[in-house]
Amino acid sequence: MSLDPDLFQVTITDLARHGERPAVLTAGGVLSYRELAERVDDVVRRLGPERRLVMLAARNDLESLVGYLAALTAGHPLLVTSADKPAAQESLAAAYDPDVVLRPSDGGLALEERRPGTRHDLHPELALLLSTSGSTGSPKLVRLSRSNLMENARAIAEYLGIGPDDRAATTLPFTYCYGLSVINSHLISGAGLVLTDLSVVDPCFWELFRDRGATSFAAVPYSFDLLDRVGFAEMDLPSLRYVTQAGGRLAPDKVRAWAETGQRRGWDLFVMYGATEATARMAYLPPDLAAGHPGTIGVPVPGGSFRIEPVEGLPDGELVYSGPNVMLGYAESPEDLALGRQVHELRTGDLARRHENGLYEVVGRRSRFVKIAGLRVDLGQVERILADLGATAAATGTDDGLIVAVEGEQDAGMLAKVLASDLGLPRAAVDLQVVERLPRLASGKIDYPAVRDLAAPEGTAPAVGPRREGPADVPSIFAECLDRPDVTPSDTFVSLDGDSLSYVALSVRLEAALGQLPSDWHLRTVGELSGRREPRGRRLVSFLEPSIVLRAVAIICIVAAHVELFTFHTAHLLFVVAGFNFARFQLSGERPARLRRQVRSLARVVVPSVAFIAVAYLLTDNYSIANIFLLNGMIGPQEVTSEWHFWFVEMLVYVLVAVTALLAVPWLDRLERRVPFAFALGLLAVTLLSRYDIVDPGLPKPMPVFWLFALGWAVARAGTTYQRWTVTAVAALTVPGFFDHPLREATIIVGLLLLTWVPALPVPSVLRRVTGWLAAASLFIYLAHWLVYPVLLPLGQVAAVIGCLPVGIGYWALCRWLPTAFTRWRRSRNAAPARESVSA
Structure with missing residues (x-):
């Protein structure tokens, strides 16, 4: 040196x-x-x-x-x-x-x-x-x-x-x-x-x-x-x-x-x-x-x-x-x-x-104390109490009261009550404001004078009552649908770890707030979407992405086929949609971020599926331990029995595990980012070996579906007209003859063409939200209907189909609510020691 x-x-x-x-x-x-x-x-x-x-x-x-x-x-x-x-x-x-x-x-x-x-x-x-x-x-x-x-x-x-x-x-x-x-x-x-x-x-x-x-x-x-x-x-x-x-x-x-x-x-x-x-x-x-x-x-x-x-x-x-x-x-x-x-x-x-x-x-600031109602309050301790509750906060104040800024989507009323109770202060002495981002100086430190300026003017009160969501609500819509309190204007659906399950619910709410969305909205920032003009007047027709409509229609057809109301096979089309959504939502950013999103997405399929199948195993005699662990396709009977009810979930998990492991290899991940469309075609070429039985991958029957997933992946990566025509030609050449069922094959080709060439499909506005629910809950409806429709079938086939849908949607809603509820419970448990340590 x-x-x-x-x-x-x-x-x-x-x-x-x-x-x-x-x-x-x-x-x-x-x-x-x-x-x-x-x-x-x-x-x-x-x-x-x-x-x-x-x-x-x-x-x-x-x-x-x-x-x-x-x-x-x-x-x-x-x-x-x-x-x-x-x-x-x-x-x-x-x-x-x-x-x-x-x-x-x-x-x-x-x-x-x-x-x-x-x-x-x-x-x-x-x-x-x-x-x-x-x-x-x-x-x-x-x-x-x-x-x-x-x-x-x-x-x-x-x-x-x-x-x-x-x-x-x-x-x-x-x-x-x-x-x-x-x-x-x-x-x-x-x-x-x-x-x-x-x-x-x-x-x-x-x-x-x-x-x-x-x-x-x-x-x-x-x-x-x-x-x-x-x-x-x-x-x-x-x-x-x-x-x-x-x-x-x-x-x-x-x-x-x-x-x-x-x-x-x-x-x-x-x-x-x-x-x-x-x-x-x-x-x-x-x-x-x-x-x-x-x-x-x-x-x-x-x-x-x-x-x-x-x-x-x-x-x-x-x-x-x-x-x-x-x-x-x-x-x-x-x-x-x-x-x-x-x-x-x-x-x-x-x-x-x-x-x-x-x-x-360093344990605190000598000067960061205020005396409110005769009580000495450590502002640093205020921030630590809120941190234990999972809230990033900045506290300042005078001898008249506390002024606290809390970052992100938080329950201001609840946090203010906790603070007042923990500190022994009157509730009116705590002015807690929720902000998108804490004000900071150029150095990155908290700008406490700016926090003080956030104090609510005397006599003001928050607005109450229902209202229609608009562009200004885009950040809160993202935060609620993705359960992410840290949404910023520079974030996108992809950067916030969105996946195909959350995509539907978010897009439906955004469409209601903003009107027809651009096809690449999931790649646009929250700030860009917030700046879009709010639609005027009521519309008889809404426009939704083909992937959403296809998922909603497909799940209804699957349930209808199983109750023998009509037969219109759509399960394999969902593998095309799954590959399409995987490439759109899981393949952005650096390798660590990609891998994290892929593992989370896989968990959102595996956990609710395993939980439901375990309940079905306990309530009926139709399933085995192999079903619970999603291994029936590997070690279960080869003849088609009730144990094959969950083949779709098993195959989807196998495919997601395979592609996640594939992209965890650094040089393959770099190759995919460098030439995304060529990589998708290469993967499709490899998976076609199983489609034509050139190589037996050892995957469970019914027929291999990895190539359909890869076909959807290629659609998502086709960014030019030439590339879209290439995928269309590949589908036209490879899908026919796979099932020896022309209508089934035509369904896949039509669905793929819609994904490739059509940016949005018209849906009656009154059905927009229902369509979104069905699409978002499609996996959960698939799981639930095996237990629900036998109970409802004596009431008629139509009743059986209709009855399965709300049960599946309810299970989807429960699985979305439980993680948030658990997080809040854990925060409240963590906050208890902090409350006990605060002295007057």
């Missing part, structure tokens, strides 16, 4: 001594330290020799980096603000009246000289001015010296082991002290910066990360939610050495989970603790201790130390930090820029304890 101990105190030639080593790597190219030094030197000359107050409106770009280094190198005190927040710029400029303003402009650095010299009295040690929040235009700034910057950068480089071969991706804003510390610690080490303003949810970010061989990136707690969404845990990132986390407390279970993920994938997780007032970092948790001590902040950074000062009336004391990175003090006006050191140790305001192993743990 090569550290430059005087980076911010020497001339630009010392920056250049790293020569041709890469300093800045972007999507557009690589800039060496020598080239960076030349650019910095040019701006130094433009700033002039007289020491002046410089304001930099910064972005995560090369021009901002050059301006930052130039001001510090030349000794000009630098006030950093965000180029993307004009209001903050104007506020700070009005408050401090900088002599020079730098801002990136058209690929260069614009320099606005507001006066030839300076009007300020600037202390010799003053080097940098940062907002305490990293986002607003508040006039209260942190005054940092060159020594603060150098010493903290050196300490960070030491405990992270940063060397010349390291390259950090800039995942945080330039104006945030955490993001700036990444830049400082790498430049002081002669390491490289992969400079970008792309988000971690953008695939281009990870392409850049791989292409430039980045070894690390910085994350705040909210970043890990985004990383989880993009499947980061399973990404192939061979150059990644470590991930750092700061900017707020990451829940211990998440620390443990991500630390274990890092151990498994070959990278380290550094949990860190800091503040702008300490130039960035005060403590870090060694990676080998993260999984075992996830609730701690670790040990002080090199050169720093902690002590715990007792606080009267509290069991834990205040954490106080000392070290060379402690700020000079605050500035609230231009006159404060002349002040020297006013602070020698930093009172963090955090309540902490020191463990016997030397690790420190």
Whole structure:
């Protein structure tokens, strides 16, 4: 490791001594330290020799980096603000009246000289001015010296082991002290910066990360939610050495989970603790201790130390930090820029304890207490109570009452009652607001002033009464149908792990709210769908996707055939629909996300099927143990008996297991993503071996159906007219002769043609919702009808068919309700210890 101990105190030639080593790597190219030094030197000359107050409106770009280094190198005190927040710029400029303003402009650095010299009295040690929040235009700034910057950068480089071969991706804003510390610690080490303003949810970010061989990136707690969404845990990132986390407390279970993920994938997780007032970092948790001590902040950074000062009336004391990175003090006006050191140790305001192993743990905030109705309320404890109930929340308030924001789809009334009861407060003292997303600063921290602004105006009350759903209700429709409280505008049906069972119920409700849906609605974001125009007037005819109509019609025909009302075979058509839906809903995103969706979808078929068949086994003599375990096709009798009633479910499960295992192979998964239609045709070609009995796959009889599933898969992957004609031709050539039953074969071909060529089918509006119910519950109707129709058959065949449908729909509704009910019960059980620990 090569550290430059005087980076911010020497001339630009010392920056250049790293020569041709890469300093800045972007999507557009690589800039060496020598080239960076030349650019910095040019701006130094433009700033002039007289020491002046410089304001930099910064972005995560090369021009901002050059301006930052130039001001510090030349000794000009630098006030950093965000180029993307004009209001903050104007506020700070009005408050401090900088002599020079730098801002990136058209690929260069614009320099606005507001006066030839300076009007300020600037202390010799003053080097940098940062907002305490990293986002607003508040006039209260942190005054940092060159020594603060150098010493903290050196300490960070030491405990992270940063060397010349390291390259950090800039995942945080330039104006945030955490993001700036990444830049400082790498430049002081002669390491490289992969400079970008792309988000971690953008695939281009990870392409850049791989292409430039980045070894690390910085994350705040909210970043890990985004990383989880993009499947980061399973990404192939061979150059990644470590991930750092700061900017707020990451829940211990998440620390443990991500630390274990890092151990498994070959990278380290550094949990860190800091503040702008300490130039960035005060403590870090060694990676080998993260999984075992996830609730701690670790040990002080090199050169720093902690002590715990007792606080009267509290069991834990205040954490106080000392070290060379402690700020000079605050500035609230231009006159404060002349002040020297006013602070020698930093009172963090955090309540902490020191463990016997030397690790420190923060247990709360000294200042995050309010006194309501004579009771002392810990706002951090409020957030923890709600977290135990499964709600992500931010709490603030005054002595008049609590103001709490809860994220996602939640029962505000229930949560408010629990809080009031647990805390011993009057219900009227708790103002709980449900929001789509908690307000956050650019740093990713909770914006508590914005939470306070959410307080309901006095005298207002929520609207009540039924109403027709419209575009504004799209997020809540997604949340309810998919049982996902974390729906965001950027989510899609696929990204939210939707499958064919939930697709129907969701599409029917969306169609009622939005009118006819586009054929690719499942790939469109919630935000896009919310922006669609609400339909006007009542419509006699609605339009539903062919897959929905086919499922509804097919299940009625199956039940009718079994009660011998009429015979119209449609079961094999459902395998085509199953393959079609599998390819649409289970084959998007990275491999971990795909695999997760496929396993969940399989479970949603297996669990209710096994449960129902087990009941049928107990109530009748028609079935065997092999039926319960879906193994009749493998080990049951070859002659057709009642034990073959559930052959459809067994075959569907076998096929889903097979394709899930197939796509769990990394190179096959990559091949499918690279050439989806060709892969589908290749799979179809292989499965046709069983269709023509060229190879006996050993699958149960009746006839093999894997090729029908693959045929539906190919339909879903046919994105051009040529590809659709290809699938049509394959169906026309392979389906005839399979059953030796022309009507049965024609049914499959017609159904496939509808899926391939027809975007929507007309359905009387009065039957729209019923059609949706039948389609969504088709599997459950299939299961239930074997027990129901023999009981109803004495009433007539029509009565038997009609009676089976609501029973199956009821079982479907029960299976949807039970997981949600169990989750709520578990949350209430987990909340009990938290309630007992709250004291007045």
